[in-house]
Amino acid sequence: xxxxxxxxxxxxxxxxxxxxxxxxxxxxxxxxxxxxxxxxxxxxxxxxxxxxxxxxxxxxxxxxxxxxxxxxxxxxxxxxxxxxxxxxxxxxxxxxxxxxxxxxxxxxxxxxxxxxxxxxxxxxxxxxxxxxxxxxxxxxxxxxxxxxxxxxxxxxxxxxxxxxxxxxxxxxxxxxxxxxxxxxxxxxxxxxxxxxxxxxxxxxxxx
Numbered sequence: 413x414x415x416x417x418x419x420x421x422x423x424x425x426x427x428x429x430x431x432x433x434x435x436x437x438x439x440x441x442x443x444x445x446x447x448x449x450x451x452x453x454x455x456x457x458x459x460x461x462x463x464x465x466x467x468x469x470x471x472x473x474x475x476x477x478x479x480x481x482x483x484x485x486x487x488x489x490x491x492x493x494x495x496x497x498x499x500x501x502x503x504x505x506x507x508x509x510x511x512x513x514x515x516x517x518x519x520x521x522x523x524x525x526x527x528x529x530x531x532x533x534x535x536x537x538x539x540x541x542x543x544x545x546x547x548x549x550x551x552x553x554x555x556x557x558x559x560x561x562x563x564x565x566x567x568x569x570x571x572x573x574x575x576x577x578x579x580x581x582x583x584x585x586x587x588x589x590x591x592x593x594x595x596x597x598x599x600x601x602x603x604x605x606x607x608x609x610x611x612x613x614x615x616x617x618x619x
Contacts (some may be wrong), residue, residue: 470578491601492519492579500536503600514544516606520577522556540596541588550592559584
């Protein structure tokens with residue numbers, strides 16, 4: 413075995429430790445990336461399966477991944493079908509002309525939120541105090557919005573979904589302003605401004 417002088421031996425040992433740390437760092441990075449992809453794919457699979465067996469009571473029959481990709485932009489697909497979250501302050505909603513205007517699901521056109529319930533939460537995502545058609549408490553009973561427990565990324569949250577097609581919308585928090593105290597934190601990519609004809613006639617056009 414080759415024996416190095418004291419100083420060279422120390423440098424060699426330090427270099428070996430640095431390489432080991434770098435290797436571990438790269439492995440952790442690759443592992444996290446793979447976990448993220450698996451979580452996204454798992455969400456898509458669970459959404460499709462739930463829609464197929466009625467587990468989450470989605471009103472519309474499920475579409476294949478290929479059909480959703482054909483109907484949506486890549487960004488819309490990543491958010492609504494894979495559960496991605498757009499970066500804070502990056503999304504923009506079309507401006508409503510009145511408080512009664514409604515924002516609907518970009519996937520299926522279901523009415524989800526009223527423009528009059530939108531507020532600036534400072535979070536960087538569109539925020540609403542109530543789901544369209546909800547009662548005084550703002551909770552999504554008997555509306556086109558539904559919630560389910562989300563335990564991803566080491567957190568416990570209430571995920572919001574479109575009840576009609578299962579699109580991922582965002583999350584629901586209880587730190588909103590009066591009168592409901594709720595904050596529906598929603599990805600802009602999941603919403604579209606509904607026109608009057610679509611609202612009254614149930615038009616289901618996709619973008």
